[in-house]
Amino acid sequence: xxxxxxxxxxxxxxxxxxxxxxxxxxxxxxxxxxxxxxxxxxxxxxxxxxxxxxxxxxxxxxxxxxxxxxxxxxxxxxxxxxxxxxxxxxxxxxxxxxxxxxxxxx
Amino acid sequence: xxxxxxxxxxxxxxxxxxxxxxxxxxxxxxxxxxxxxxxxxxxxxxxxxxxxxxxxxxxxxxxxxxxxxxxxxxxxxxxxxxxxxxxxxxxxxxxxxxxxxxxxxxxxxxxxxxxxxxxxxxx
Numbered sequence: 605x606x607x608x609x610x611x612x613x614x615x616x617x618x619x620x621x622x623x624x625x626x627x628x629x630x631x632x633x634x635x636x637x638x639x640x641x642x643x644x645x646x647x648x649x650x651x652x653x654x655x656x657x658x659x660x661x662x663x664x665x666x667x668x669x670x671x672x673x674x675x676x677x678x679x680x681x682x683x684x685x686x687x688x689x690x691x692x693x694x695x696x697x698x699x700x701x702x703x704x705x706x707x708x709x710x
Numbered sequence: 711x712x713x714x715x716x717x718x719x720x721x722x723x724x725x726x727x728x729x730x731x732x733x734x735x736x737x738x739x740x741x742x743x744x745x746x747x748x749x750x751x752x753x754x755x756x757x758x759x760x761x762x763x764x765x766x767x768x769x770x771x772x773x774x775x776x777x778x779x780x781x782x783x784x785x786x787x788x789x790x791x792x793x794x795x796x797x798x799x800x801x802x803x804x805x806x807x808x809x810x811x812x813x814x815x816x817x818x819x820x821x822x823x824x825x826x827x828x829x830x831x832x833x
Contacts, residue, residue, distance in 0.1 A: 605772065647825060648823060650819050653810060654817055659819075693755075698760060699772075700745075700760065700769075701757060702757060703754075
């Protein structure tokens with residue numbers, strides 16, 4: 605199986621900040637990597653797929669980059685509604701795995 | 711509008727069984743892979759299982775392999791998860807999710823999710 609490790613596990617930020625979250629895989633994923641946002645009591649929401657493709661309806665302040673084993677989710681200009689937990693998910697092999705999550709706090 | 715509605719959750723004792731259902735609407739169900747993802751209380755997301763649109767191929771996390779079985783009935787637009795030999799560590803909210811394929815059919819994200827069904831395993 606492929607392990608995916610996110611860092612940091614949590615971070616504190618302010619409205620307007622630029623935030624970056626990292627995801628590192630135990631082997632190459634090429635660009636088979638997705639990002640999700642989850643708010644308390646709600647199901648996850650797909651933000652980015654194929655490492656850098658913005659899901660329909662997602663604000664353009666969210667962006668993804670990377671390939672191989674190292675990936676980044678960037679939020680450019682943090683908004684109040686962006687305080688949530690973010691997860692990466694590898695899709696390179698059919699046995700899928702999620703990262704442990706990054707909680708973005710005020 | 712895409713909708714996914716899980717049912718069948720509840721409280722069971724260790725060793726018992728349960729079947730979850732997910733009724734889908736608003737899209738061509740048989741065209742898409744479907745998945746189950748779970749989240750233990752206060753923990754992160756854990757992918758559980760996938761099934762291809764035609765039901766021919768299934769995949770499981772090591773933690774549930776041999777105990778859980780995913781299936782689908784495309785005539786009823788319904789996804790299932792049979793949970794056997796349940797353990798306390800299977801306690802979680804179980805989400806069904808619609809697959810979003812990319813790169814042909816090689817990549818898979820999840821673009822729609824149900825609200826989840828709570829499974830509690832406790833004596």
